[in-house]
Amino acid sequence: MKHRINIALFFYIFIFIFSPNYNVSAAKPTGNENPDIYGKAAITVDMQTNEIIYEKNPDIRVYPASTTKLLTAILLEKNRKPNNILKYTPGAKNQPKSSLNRDIHSIEPGDSMTARDVMDGLLMYSANDLAYVVAENISKNAGDFSKKMNEYVKKLNLKNTHFVTPNGLHNPDHYSTSYDMSVIAREAFKSLWIRNTMGTYQATVKTASGLTFPIKNTNKLLGKDGCIGGKTGYTVPAGRCLVAIYYRNGRQILGVVMNSVYDPGDTYVFNDMEKIINWSYDEKPTILYKKNSIIGKQIIKYRPLYFIGPHVNIEVPIRIKDNVAYYDNELNRKELKKDMNFSNITFKALEGKAPLGDLTIKERNYSKSYKIYSNLSDREFLKKIIPFYLKTLLVIFIGFLMIKFIYKRSRGK
Known part of the structure; x- marks a missing residue:
């Protein structure tokens, strides 16, 4: 008898799990359900x-x-x-x-x-x-x-x-x-x-x-x-x-x-x-990005010598310090836009000690901006820019030797 019960229980569990009407991925947590109204x-x-x-x-x-x-x-x-x-x-x-x-x-x-x-x-x-x-x-x-x-x-x-x-x-x-x-x-x-x-x-x-x-x-x-x-x-x-x-x-x-x-x-x-x-x-807004989370990576063009010299491409993890939230409805899901603007690409900003720029969340008739920060550690940042400085020093040193050589040759004449 016990054996028959176990078989029946197994059978019902199997039907429940593999039934086409049961979809784990489509399950949505219950909460503040949309109100049912007569208005169209x-x-x-x-x-x-x-x-x-x-x-x-x-x-x-x-x-x-x-x-x-x-x-x-x-x-x-x-x-x-x-x-x-x-x-x-x-x-x-x-x-x-x-x-x-x-x-x-x-x-x-x-x-x-x-x-x-x-x-x-x-x-x-x-x-x-x-x-x-x-x-x-x-x-x-x-x-x-x-x-x-x-x-x-x-x-x-x-x-x-x-x-x-x-x-x-x-x-x-x-x-x-x-x-x-x-x-x-x-x-x-x-x-x-x-x-x-x-x-x-x-x-x-x-x-x-x-x-x-x-x-x-x-x-x-x-x-x-x-x-x-x-x-x-x-x-x-x-x-x-x-x-x-x-x-x-x-x-x-x-x-x-x-x-x-x-x-x-x-x-x-x-x-x-x-x-x-x-x-x-x-209704409470849905969290799009949690406070202090990494919201993606971005290739940043950084000029180590500030206003002169070439750029260095640095892949930077982008961190947000505040909760980014929106009201989760069909219209907002369809029209929501996320724009990142990098307006402060400095040594301090790449270290994460100042904002790199802004993340702007745009809906139909609403927008809000949040400060975004680099999540590069000091070690990672230095690792990415030290080779550039070494190359720059090498070029300067070679240039100095060439100038010195040319100067001696001109003096010898």
Whole structure:
């Protein structure tokens, strides 16, 4: 009986090890697993460093819906002051829900309001009509305003964004990406006016004719777990979209979720955002090179006689004194670049007593430099350059003898 059990145990171990579904080399240690979200595209970015922490399809083109209004707000901030007066236009009157005119109270073209109230309605209530108020007050019409939008997109060096409308209502040629939208959101957040508006819970928009519109922020995460601002969006083709900025323990992280699910309770996109933000605050960078490790060898051209004479090629082990780390995601693995610059090739540097130069780690919109050092021992270094000095002394000595010989010959004549 015992013999049969041993045979069966051996058989199961054999199947387990040699099964095609078992791959030791592919095994990955469990840790902070990527969050499972409904959004088709998403990204989180460290606001201080621009490091991409989390990403899901960051470069696929999606419809941005009302997150478009972040760029409309940027152009309003750059072209008008908060106390400037903007007229309500016929184009604004024609906009569908969600708008102040359709949802709360009819507004007649020719009525007016301050730019501050327009900004409140634009970003807090996400009013489609007020996006046209901005467009048609800053430009001669919405088409001309879209040109300004795309000029600004080009200025931000965004390759996958094109805007047609100031409010983001669906148009097949109106698109962006979660990455591009994160850049637009970071740009918008630089403005104190926009930042304060996104962070306001409720306000009252007034017109010159005496109409008042109490509004609340559509961002359900505002004030929760460090959320200090954001912008919502929805159309049927775009799905639910959300930009949110968080501040926790002295650190700001921006999140973007695009094309999530719109459910009756309107919770999915907000749950998606909470997942990727919480994950991003918990995520630790992966060590690319450990502190005081050798990161490779480099042939260094060293001129022992400083500014004159030939070079000596010396193979130098390169050491890094600090941990070099990055956020390990698919985008960073694909785009990560490592550049070494040797700017201080001196005797002291080759001895390891001063930096040889820098190692620069580059990601899409982030770079960081680390000092690199020679790991040659004194003995190895001297071993490589002493033959050069001996040869140099020999050449000098022979040259001296030749000069002396020529001098004697010339004296003898």
